[in-house]
Structure formats: structure tokens, C-alpha cells
Amino acid sequence: MTSLALRGVRVEYGGCAVVSNVDESLAAGEWLCLIGPNGAGKSSLLRAIAGLVTCSGDVLFDGGALDSFSARELARKVAFVPQNPLLPDDMSVSEYVMLGRNPFISTFGRESARDRRVVTSLVEELSLSVYARRPLGTLSGGERQRVVIARALAQEAPVLLLDEPTSALDLGHQQHALELVDQLRRRRNLVVVSAMHDLTLAGLYSDRLLLMHQGVVVARGSAREVLRSETLNEFYGVSARVIHADDGTVVVVPQRSPNEVQ
Amino acid sequence: MTTPTAFSEERAGRAVWWLLGGFAVVIVAVVGLMLGPAGPAWWRVPVALLDRLPFTTIDSGVSDAQWNIVWQIRAPRVVLAAVVGAMLSLAGASYQGVFRNPLVDPYLLGVAAGAGLGATLAFSVARDTTSTWPVDPVPLAAFVGGVVAVALTYTVGTAFGRSRSATTLVLAGVAVTSLATAIQTFVLQRNNDVVRQVYSWILGRLTSATWGDVRLVLPYILTSSIILLMYRRVIDVLRVGDDEARALGVNVNQVRVVVVLAATLGTSAAVAVSGLIGFVGIIVPHAVRLLMGSSNRIVLPLSMFAGAVFLIGADIPGRLLTSPSETPIGVVTAFFGAPFFLFLLRMREVRQ
Numbered sequence: 001m002t003s004l005a006l007r008g009v010r011v012e013y014g015g016c017a018v019v020s021n022v023d024e025s026l027a028a029g030e031w032l033c034l035i036g037p038n039g040a041g042k043s044s045l046l047r048a049i050a051g052l053v054t055c056s057g058d059v060l061f062d063g064g065a066l067d068s069f070s071a072r073e074l075a076r077k078v079a080f081v082p083q084n085p086l087l088p089d090d091m092s093v094s095e096y097v098m099l100g101r102n103p104f105i106s107t108f109g110r111e112s113a114r115d116r117r118v119v120t121s122l123v124e125e126l127s128l129s130v131y132a133r134r135p136l137g138t139l140s141g142g143e144r145q146r147v148v149i150a151r152a153l154a155q156e157a158p159v160l161l162l163d164e165p166t167s168a169l170d171l172g173h174q175q176h177a178l179e180l181v182d183q184l185r186r187r188r189n190l191v192v193v194s195a196m197h198d199l200t201l202a203g204l205y206s207d208r209l210l211l212m213h214q215g216v217v218v219a220r221g222s223a224r225e226v227l228r229s230e231t232l233n234e235f236y237g238v239s240a241r242v243i244h245a246d247d248g249t250v251v252v253v254p255q256r257s258p259n260e261v262q
Numbered sequence: 263m264t265t266p267t268a269f270s271e272e273r274a275g276r277a278v279w280w281l282l283g284g285f286a287v288v289i290v291a292v293v294g295l296m297l298g299p300a301g302p303a304w305w306r307v308p309v310a311l312l313d314r315l316p317f318t319t320i321d322s323g324v325s326d327a328q329w330n331i332v333w334q335i336r337a338p339r340v341v342l343a344a345v346v347g348a349m350l351s352l353a354g355a356s357y358q359g360v361f362r363n364p365l366v367d368p369y370l371l372g373v374a375a376g377a378g379l380g381a382t383l384a385f386s387v388a389r390d391t392t393s394t395w396p397v398d399p400v401p402l403a404a405f406v407g408g409v410v411a412v413a414l415t416y417t418v419g420t421a422f423g424r425s426r427s428a429t430t431l432v433l434a435g436v437a438v439t440s441l442a443t444a445i446q447t448f449v450l451q452r453n454n455d456v457v458r459q460v461y462s463w464i465l466g467r468l469t470s471a472t473w474g475d476v477r478l479v480l481p482y483i484l485t486s487s488i489i490l491l492m493y494r495r496v497i498d499v500l501r502v503g504d505d506e507a508r509a510l511g512v513n514v515n516q517v518r519v520v521v522v523l524a525a526t527l528g529t530s531a532a533v534a535v536s537g538l539i540g541f542v543g544i545i546v547p548h549a550v551r552l553l554m555g556s557s558n559r560i561v562l563p564l565s566m567f568a569g570a571v572f573l574i575g576a577d578i579p580g581r582l583l584t585s586p587s588e589t590p591i592g593v594v595t596a597f598f599g600a601p602f603f604l605f606l607l608r609m610r611e612v613r614q
Contacts, residue, residue: 050509075511086503090555094269102499103511108492116269155510 380407
């Protein structure tokens with residue numbers, strides 16, 4: 001069953017295409033990772049799926065076209081975690097997670113008992129209970145990332161978009177955050193689309209990779225299929241070794257190119 | 263622990279602040295009724311007020327003539343101060359919320375300059391044609407001037423800035439303000455004789471407040487306040503930025519238009535009867551934020567109460583200190599407001 005489908009998605013900024021003709025279908029529970037060099041169009045594609053930039057082509061949620069939803073309806077279909085979310089310093093963690101319930105609260109209404117239950121159980125599920133009343137300004141990078149994910153999950157949307165979810169985190173916290181997303185998508189059967197820079201982590205956690213270059217999808221498939229030395233050289237302009245570990249993990253190791261070493 | 267109880271505590275906390283706010287306004291209003299030149303002894307006023315309540319009869323020893331001073335001269339002034347103070351503060355807090363900029367208030371998008379120009383035209387150019395009118399043309403002209411200026415700002419700001427970004431709008435406001443001020447200066451130069459009148463209007467006054475003024479502005483201010491208060495939860499969602507608010511299902515542009523229109527309408531009405539009382543729309547919401555945190559769900563209603571208290575209070579020294587010739591209230595708000603603001607900033611520094 002297809003949860004999210006992209007048909008010929010194209011995004012233009014000022015007449016210049018930054019994403020062209022992306023086709024993709026994702027079933028519930030699938031994790032797709034967008035990779036590619038800076039400026040490849042990963043963020044633009046995510047923002048198009050979230051309805052934050054206008055695009056041509058079709059973005060379909062369970063068969064329903066993005067354009068046919070109101071902002072509120074769309075926010076119940078798709079949750080978006082931007083690369084640098086704005087966290088008001090003196091807002092408490094539970095207040096912030098409650099913002100994710102906005103699509104369920106009428107404009108002039110107030111949160112219902114159910115909204116409060118959802119927030120409370122999310123805060124517990126993501127081990128944030130101790131922080132619930134702490135202001136966001138006092139949290140560390142890893143805690144902030146968890147809080148933002150909690151807010152996105154409060155939307156109870158079947159599709160979760162993550163733009164560079166680990167770019168501000170150290171190795172341990174990167175892994176924690178991605179493990180958390182992985183558990184949650186399995187538990188809730190979420191479609192996850194994330195843009196990632198770390199290719200090894202991208203290959204490790206996602207089901208499929210989509211390699212973009214100048215707005216075009218140039219390679220797609222499993223980590224084994226996409227993460228190849230020649231491909232990386234061609235599109236990232238780097239020299240890297242790709243190691244296939246015994247357990248099936250694909251590891252990308254940067255190398256200094258011979259002519260620069262001399 | 264976040265339990266459902268934590269949320270109900272939060273709500274109970276908010277309800278307490280509404281009650282305390284309302285209570286503070288009543289207390290300060292009664293003090294405002296007690297003070298002033300002429301009239302009954304100050305301590306008799308609360309007694310006389312109790313006497314006027316239904317089902318109570320107390321001999322307050324206040325004569326009808328004295329009561330008239332309290333009810334026909336002081337009361338409209340106190341009520342108008344409360345209404346205008348509440349409106350300017352609420353509008354300021356709302357503007358700061360939707361633009362996520364702590365320094366904006368309705369004056370910035372041209373209300374002040376437009377109203378000033380309108381009043382100047384009424385005092386000078388239109389003097390002869392309007393002298394036979396049954397109503398005072400100045401508030402009307404100020405109101406129209408304020409609304410037209412903001413409409414112009416909005417049209418220009420959204421036409422040139424395709425993205426309707428908040429910055430474009432604020433810059434358009436600066437341009438429209440300069441334009442209106444330039445025209446006003448030009449008109450004033452040609453009509454030297456009204457400079458004094460215009461100047462005293464600009465500094466703001468509640469001196470000549472009547473129940474008629476209150477009735478004139480109340481419908482606009484009530485409408486505006488109700489709309490702004492209804493949007494307080496949504497304005498709070500905007501704190502995470504336009505993009506994220508949009509991703510959370512908020513129609514950001516629509517909310518901004520409605521809030522700007524409502525705040526402009528209310529502010530123009532307030533300015534029309536009271537002149538340009540500066541400082542209130544910025545200082546009151548800031549004081550509330552420094553004490554209570556930045557949640558717009560609390561800042562909006564509390565700014566309203568605090569604004570009412572502040573302006574009733576600011577009006578009292580104005581009429582006591584320099585009677586019979588009064589200090590304009592705009593001077594008082596700035597004179598007491600600025601140091602108070604610095605004190606609050608200092609307190610925050612110490613606390614952190």
C-alpha cells in the first residue's frame with residue numbers, strides 16, 4: 001500500500017529548476033534517505049513534500065493530492081523537522097510538543113484532554129519526562145533534537161520528513177537520534193524521508209537511498225547499489241573507499257587523492 | 263513529570279492571572295476616581311461608589327455636584343485611559359507576536375503618522391468646511407488617516423515583496439511614515455497658526471474625555487480586542503517561525519493580515535480620541551514578558567490589563583502635578599515608562 005507517492009515533482013526558484021522530475025513511491029514503514037552534495041535539491045524536495053514550497057507534478061498522500069488539502073489537513077498527513085528548528089528559549093518542553101497538536105485544535109479553540117494525553121505519552125515515550133517543564137533554552141543539542149522529533153510526532157502524521165536530523169550532533173547522539181526514528185517508524189508504521197550527509201549512517205538506517213545531483217535523481221536503490229566508489233567520485237567529486245562489511249553494512253571511508261598527497 | 267495535572271495547573275495559573283489583572287484594573291480605577299482637583303474628599307469616593315451599587319445604601323456625604331465631578335469628569339477619563347491603554351498594549355503585543363520582532367507596534371506601520379496627518383488636515387485645511395459639523399472632525403480624520411496609512415503600507419509592502427515577508431512590510435511602513443510626516447510638515451508650515459493645537463494633539467491627551475468619547479471608540483476597541491485575544495493561541499504557534507508554523511497547519515499570511523487589520527482598527531480608534539500616546543505599545547508587553555515569560559497566551563491578556571493599569575496610573579500625576587495646566591500624558595508615559603523599562607531589563611540581567 002503506497003502511503004506517499006511523488007510523480008514528476010519539480011521545484012523552481014525564479015525560473016530555475018532545483019528539483020526536476022522526481023518519481024518515487026513509499027509504503028508505510030519505509031525509510032527513504034536523500035543523499036547528494038550540497039545544493040543537490042534534497043531540502044527543496046523535502047520542503048515541496050511538506051507543502052512549504054510550490055511544486056509542479058503530484059505529491060500524493062494515500063492517493064490524495066497535496067493541493068487538495070488545507071494547511072491544517074496537510075499538517076495531519078505530514079510532519080516536517082527542519083534542519084535548524086527555531087526553539088523559543090523560554091518555552092517549556094511540554095508547551096513546545098503541544099504545538100504539534102495545532103492541526104487538531106480549532107483556530108479559536110484550546111487543547112482537548114486527548115491532545116494533552118498525546119503530548120504526555122510522547123514526552124514519556126521519548127524519555128523527556130524529567131525535562132517536561134524545563135525551558136528549551138536550557139537543553140543540550142541531543143535533547144533539543146528529541147524534543148523537535150516529539151513535536152513532529154505529536155502531529156500523528158503518517159509521513160515524517162527530516163532535514164539533516166543529525167547535523168548538529170556528536171557521533172553518539174547521531175546514533176541515538178537515528179535509532180529513535182527507526183524504532184518509532186517501526187512502532188507507528190511511519191514513512192520516513194530524510195536528507196542526510198553522513199553516507200554510512202544513511203546506508204545503515206534507511207531501506208533505500210536516493211542520490212540527487214543538481215536536482216535530478218542520478219541513482220537509487222539499496223546502500224550496496226548506490227554507494228559505490230565511482231558514483232561518489234562522479235557526483236561528490238571525492239575519492240572514497242567503499243567497504244562492504246561482513247554484516248552487510250556499507251562503510252564509506254574518505255581518502256586523500258594520490259595527486260594531493262605528494 | 264508531565265501529567266494531565268501539569269496542564270490543568272497551567273490553565274488554573276492562567277485563570278488566576280486573568281482575575282488578578284481584572285482586580286488590579288478595578289483598584290487603580292478607583293484610585294483614579296479618588297484623585298483630582300476639586301471634588302469630594304478622596305476617602306468619600308469609594309463610599310459613594312458603594313452607595314451607587316445595587317442593593318446597598320450608605321450615606322457617603324458626597325453632594326450631587328461633587329458626584330458630578332467624579333462621574334462626569336473623572337470617570338470618563340479613567341475609563342478612556344483604561345480602554346486606550348489596554349488597546350495600545352494589546353495591539354503592541356499582537357504585532358510583536360505576528361512579526362516576531364520585539365520592537366514593532368502599530369505605530370510602526372504608519373498608524374501614528376497617518377493619524378497625525380489626518381488630524382493636522384482637520385485642524386488646518388479642512389477647518390472652514392468642518393466648522394459647522396455637529397461632530398468633532400479631528401478624531402474622525404485621525405482614524406481615517408491611521409487606517410489609510412496602514413492600508414497603503416500593506417498594499418505597497420505586499421505588492422513589491424512577493425513573499426510578503428515581515429521585513430518588507432516593516433520597511434514599507436517606514437516609507438509610508440516618512441511620506442505622511444513630510445506632508446504633515448508641509449501643511450503645518452503653510453498653517454503656522456495651528457501648530458500649537460496639532461502639537462498638543464500629537465503629545466496625547468485625555469483631558470477633555472467625555473462619555474461620548476468612550477462610546478465613540480468602544481465598539482472598535484471591543485471588536486479589535488476580541489479578535490486579537492481569540493488569536494492568542496495561534497500567535498503563540500508563530501513563535502517557531504513562519505515555515506514551521508505553516509508546517510504545523512497555520513495559515514501564516516492570513517493570520518498576519520487579520521491580526522494587523524484588527525490591531526490597526528483598534529489603535530486608530532484609540533489614537534483618534536487620545537492623540538499619540540507613545541511608549542505604551544512597546545513598554546507594557548515587554549514588562550509583562552520580562553515578568554511572565556513570552557507565551558503569547560499569557561502576554562496578550564496580561565498586556566491588556568497592565569496597559570489599562572499603566573495608563574490610568576500615568577494619567578494621575580499628569581493632573582495632580584501641574585494643575586491647572588496639565589502635562590500631556592504622552593510626556594508622562596515616556597518620563598515614567600523609560601526608567602521603569604530600564605529597571606526591568608536590569609532585573610532580568612540580575613536574575614540570569
